Amino acid sequence: MPKTEGKLLNKDGVRIDGRKPTELRPTRIEVGVLSNADGSAYIEQGKNKILAAVYGPHEAHPKHLALPDRSLLRCRYHMAPFSVDERKSPAPSRRDIELSKVIREALEPSIFLEYYPRTSIDLFIEVLQAHGGTRCAGVTVASLALADGGIPLRDLTVACAAGKVEGQLVLDLNDDEDKMGEADVPLAYMPNLDAVTLLQMDGQLTIEEFEKAINLALEGCKQLYQLQKEALRTKYVTVKEEEVEEE
Amino acid sequence: MSMIVRVKQKQIAELMSTGRRLDGRDLNEYRQIGMEMGFVEKAEGSARVLLGKTEVLVGIKIEVGEPFPDTPSEGVLTVSAELVPLASPLFEPGPPNENAIELARVVDRGVRESKAIDLEKLCLEPGKRVLVVFIDVYVLNHDGNLIDASALAALAALVNAKMPKYEIEEGEIKVKPGYIPLPIRNHPIAVTFAKINGKLAIDPSLEEEQVMDARLTITIEKDGKICSIQKGETGHFSMEQVLQAAKIAREKAVDLRKLVAKA
Numbered sequence: 001m002p003k004t005e006g007k008l009l010n011k012d013g014v015r016i017d018g019r020k021p022t023e024l025r026p027t028r029i030e031v032g033v034l035s036n037a038d039g040s041a042y043i044e045q046g047k048n049k050i051l052a053a054v055y056g057p058h059e060a061h062p063k064h065l066a067l068p069d070r071s072l073l074r075c076r077y078h079m080a081p082f083s084v085d086e087r088k089s090p091a092p093s094r095r096d097i098e099l100s101k102v103i104r105e106a107l108e109p110s111i112f113l114e115y116y117p118r119t120s121i122d123l124f125i126e127v128l129q130a131h132g133g134t135r136c137a138g139v140t141v142a143s144l145a146l147a148d149g150g151i152p153l154r155d156l157t158v159a160c161a162a163g164k165v166e167g168q169l170v171l172d173l174n175d176d177e178d179k180m181g182e183a184d185v186p187l188a189y190m191p192n193l194d195a196v197t198l199l200q201m202d203g204q205l206t207i208e209e210f211e212k213a214i215n216l217a218l219e220g221c222k223q224l225y226q227l228q229k230e231a232l233r234t235k236y237v238t239v240k241e242e243e244v245e246e247e
Numbered sequence: 248m249s250m251i252v253r254v255k256q257k258q259i260a261e262l263m264s265t266g267r268r269l270d271g272r273d274l275n276e277y278r279q280i281g282m283e284m285g286f287v288e289k290a291e292g293s294a295r296v297l298l299g300k301t302e303v304l305v306g307i308k309i310e311v312g313e314p315f316p317d318t319p320s321e322g323v324l325t326v327s328a329e330l331v332p333l334a335s336p337l338f339e340p341g342p343p344n345e346n347a348i349e350l351a352r353v354v355d356r357g358v359r360e361s362k363a364i365d366l367e368k369l370c371l372e373p374g375k376r377v378l379v380v381f382i383d384v385y386v387l388n389h390d391g392n393l394i395d396a397s398a399l400a401a402l403a404a405l406v407n408a409k410m411p412k413y414e415i416e417e418g419e420i421k422v423k424p425g426y427i428p429l430p431i432r433n434h435p436i437a438v439t440f441a442k443i444n445g446k447l448a449i450d451p452s453l454e455e456e457q458v459m460d461a462r463l464t465i466t467i468e469k470d471g472k473i474c475s476i477q478k479g480e481t482g483h484f485s486m487e488q489v490l491q492a493a494k495i496a497r498e499k500a501v502d503l504r505k506l507v508a509k510a
Contacts, residue, residue: 094348094351094352095352097345097348098345098348098349098352100345101345101348101349102349102477102478102479104481105478105479105480105481108481109481109482109483185476190483193483194485194486195483195484195485196478196483196484196485196486196489197478197483198478199463199476199477199478199484199489200475200476200477200478201473201474201475201476202356202359202360202474202475203360203474204360204361204468204472204473204474205472205473206471206472206473207471207472207473207490207493207494207497210473210490210493211490211493214486214489214490215486218486
């Protein structure tokens with residue numbers, strides 16, 4: 001049995017932050033938060049605070065990277081030095097480089113890159129405060145930034161993790177659960193296409209547990225997808241209504 | 248991408264839809280695997296693995312170092328990967344790019360998450376001095392599926408590794424004569440699939456990798472549990488495909504693990 005017995009889950013099955021096993025962290029999403037960017041969004045998921053901005057499609061620099069048949073998607077996942085307990089060096093770590101890659105690969109299938117040959121789309125994800133599950137929240141918020149930038153998408157991409165703590169499958173792990181728990185399965189998904197575009201795992205799960213975990217993560221994705229759509233509506237539909245009233 | 252591959256692309260994809268592959272393998276068949284232990288005598292452990300024409304050498308060095316503050320009584324594990332320029336026209340000299348970093352981190356996660364090394368046995372003096380295990384993956388020839396070849400070579404090298412006998416005497420580190428095996432208690436095996444034309448093929452060759460839409464690596468421990476997963480490339484999988492892959496990986500891992508035990 002895990003060393004943390006009783007620390008992450010109390011005897012009633014309530015988690016360290018007061019959630020039920022299948023409950024998401026309180027999540028707030030806002031679209032269009034940065035005036036300079038072509039598209040932007042902000043997410044607070046529990047204590048995570050993450051900004052995403054999109055620049056482009058614009059001319060690719062350096063030019064030799066440009067692709068003849070589609071746009072070049074570039075992605076930088078970066079953590080602020082003050083975002084974690086011990087100051088993190090601002091230079092990209094190996095983890096940051098891997099996450100930038102998997103996030104880019106999670107979002108790329110959703111974008112009609114072929115509409116913009118010889119250009120680049122640059123995506124920046126800045127983690128201002130991290131508390132577990134930042135790659136997933138990063139995907140969720142970055143997809144909204146793309147949508148806000150008017151870039152044609154096949155679907156929004158949404159991501160959520162599920163995992164196992166003290167023998168119990170749980171949704172949307174926070175930092176403590178991620179570090180001390182037994183397994184973590186981050187998953188990104190395009191709900192309308194039933195496409196898994198990011199999938200990782202660490203920890204230990206039987207195949208049966210793994211199947212349950214990805215289905216749980218999927219449920220989390222579906223809930224977050226609703227929040228994503230609401231956030232877009234709040235910016236684009238609400239503003240229109242106000243304008244009508246003013247006329 | 249070379250012209251020959253362009254010409255073959257369509258053929259690979261078409262064959263795949265009928266469950267066949269260019270080199271005549273079944274969808275769930277690995278290329279021939281060769282393994283040589285102890286290739287580098289200077290290293291504390293080493294193994295050279297051939298997976299078809301893909302060739303990977305892993306060397307293990309063990310040194311005395313400091314533990315991480317959050318795990319004061321555990322040894323340290325670090326994995327690095329070099330895509331050496333002699334291995335492929337696609338590789339360039341310079342610091343590791345994202346592909347090399349991903350390769351190293353996927354191998355690292357398999358070893359770390361399966362708790363393959365008993366790190367607590369590598370502690371010399373809690374909070375001060377522990378043994379650091381450096382696993383260096385050296386790709387010598389790239390013909391596809393570097394992840395499985397590297398993970399297998401890393402495991403073989405770990406099993407083969409011997410560490411010096413260190414002892415603390417009056418606060419000084421003394422090296423005693425002789426060697427003892429590195430404490431290995433799990434055998435993680437990485438199994439990689441390529442999704443081509445909607446179908447999953449195990450152990451993709453370089454030509455197949457250049458056609459694949461997406462990649463999925465599942466690492467299986469000796470008791471059949473999954474300990475690490477990595478999806479790669481820009482395509483996507485359905486939920487069914489992921490579960491199907493996990494089940495195939497569990498079967499395949501058994502055969503691959505036997506090779507390490509035999510070598």
